[in-house]
Amino acid sequence: MEEELIAWLLIIVIGAINFTLRFVPIALIARFELPNWLKHALLYVPPAVLTAIITPALFFPGGAPTIAFDPPRLLAATFAVLVAWKTRSALWTVILGMVALWGLQALLS
Amino acid sequence: MQQHSEARTEFIAGVRDFVPLIMGIVPFGLICGAAALAAGLTPWQAFSMNWIIFTGSAQIITSQLYGSGAPLLVIIATATIMNLRFMIYATSIGPSLRTLNRKWQVLLAYMMTDQAYALGLMRYMEKGDPRHRHWYLFGISFAIWLCWQLAGLAGILLGSLIPSGWSMDFILPLTFIAVVVPVITRPAMLHAALAGGIASVALNLPLKLNLIAATGVGILAGLASEKLWKKN
Numbered sequence: 001m002e003e004e005l006i007a008w009l010l011i012i013v014i015g016a017i018n019f020t021l022r023f024v025p026i027a028l029i030a031r032f033e034l035p036n037w038l039k040h041a042l043l044y045v046p047p048a049v050l051t052a053i054i055t056p057a058l059f060f061p062g063g064a065p066t067i068a069f070d071p072p073r074l075l076a077a078t079f080a081v082l083v084a085w086k087t088r089s090a091l092w093t094v095i096l097g098m099v100a101l102w103g104l105q106a107l108l109s
Numbered sequence: 110m111q112q113h114s115e116a117r118t119e120f121i122a123g124v125r126d127f128v129p130l131i132m133g134i135v136p137f138g139l140i141c142g143a144a145a146l147a148a149g150l151t152p153w154q155a156f157s158m159n160w161i162i163f164t165g166s167a168q169i170i171t172s173q174l175y176g177s178g179a180p181l182l183v184i185i186a187t188a189t190i191m192n193l194r195f196m197i198y199a200t201s202i203g204p205s206l207r208t209l210n211r212k213w214q215v216l217l218a219y220m221m222t223d224q225a226y227a228l229g230l231m232r233y234m235e236k237g238d239p240r241h242r243h244w245y246l247f248g249i250s251f252a253i254w255l256c257w258q259l260a261g262l263a264g265i266l267l268g269s270l271i272p273s274g275w276s277m278d279f280i281l282p283l284t285f286i287a288v289v290v291p292v293i294t295r296p297a298m299l300h301a302a303l304a305g306g307i308a309s310v311a312l313n314l315p316l317k318l319n320l321i322a323a324t325g326v327g328i329l330a331g332l333a334s335e336k337l338w339k340k341n
Contacts, residue, residue: 048305048327090133
């Protein structure tokens with residue numbers, strides 16, 4: 001029961017913060033200007049945070065701290081980076097990445 | 110009448126531009142729904158997450174951290190960092206929404222997504238009368254919102270049926286690869302990405318603080334790279 005309440009709290013708090021981040025700059029746009037250094041730093045959030053999510057998923061498929069060296073995953077991910085770069089398409093990246101993973105798993109195991 | 114038909118044209122144009130995004134949103138939504146259940150949330154909570162948080166990346170991270178027993182404050186801080194990018198979006202599209210009333214602003218802010226922001230901003234920058242363009246933004250945002258709810262629901266209902274041998278969890282890094290690669294337009298971005306990636310596996314921090322610390326390292330690397338090579 002308490003577990004369930006904690007999860008609700010989490011969902012509602014994160015939802016509220018998320019909405020605030022999206023709404024406040026729009027609502028206060030006349031008066032609201034992020035300081036330049038902050039704007040500048042925020043530019044690097046997407047590349048930093050996204051690769052920080054991707055990389056552990058490749059090296060710790062079973063969860064940290066056990067590094068499991070898994071060649072099919074690493075090769076398929078590298079291939080997916082090339083696909084994303086060439087096609088700029090989420091669809092092709094996901095489809096070809098999965099096909100590459102299945103193919104490599106079949107070949108290498 | 111004229112006004113109505115212009116608004117409708119914009120709305121339809123927005124929905125039409127949503128169509129090619131479907132294949133990126135549906136698998137991601139399925140995974141988010143399934144991951145929430147796998148992390149131990151109830152189906153009702155998993156479903157509520159879809160419309161209360163309404164950001165795939167933050168939902169997945171919240172589920173993963175909750176499932177691994179991370180402390181509440183760490184989960185909240187991590188999800189907030191994931192969502193900081195929305196502040197940039199809101200600041201940049203804000204001036205275009207200045208003349209709208211509060212209800213519109215609340216609605217469009219609530220439905221803001223990476224894709225709707227990017228396409229909506231492009232629409233606002235086109236030549237011509239911008240008066241009805243919020244209908245375009247609403248069209249694409251609403252279509253994405255609906256698609257997300259349905260995909261998430263399907264993930265909650267079907268997630269447990271997908272055999273684990275298919276390695277479907279790999280779709281998550283693939284989705285993020287598809288998002289991050291186009292972001293890297295200059296060397297400093299690449300350095301931020303590499304530093305964030307390396308730090309996330311090299312740092313072995315307690316309380317699942319890796320992601321926050323790695324993001325900080327990535328930001329610093331980007332700023333440092335810019336300083337060191339002025340042209341970046």
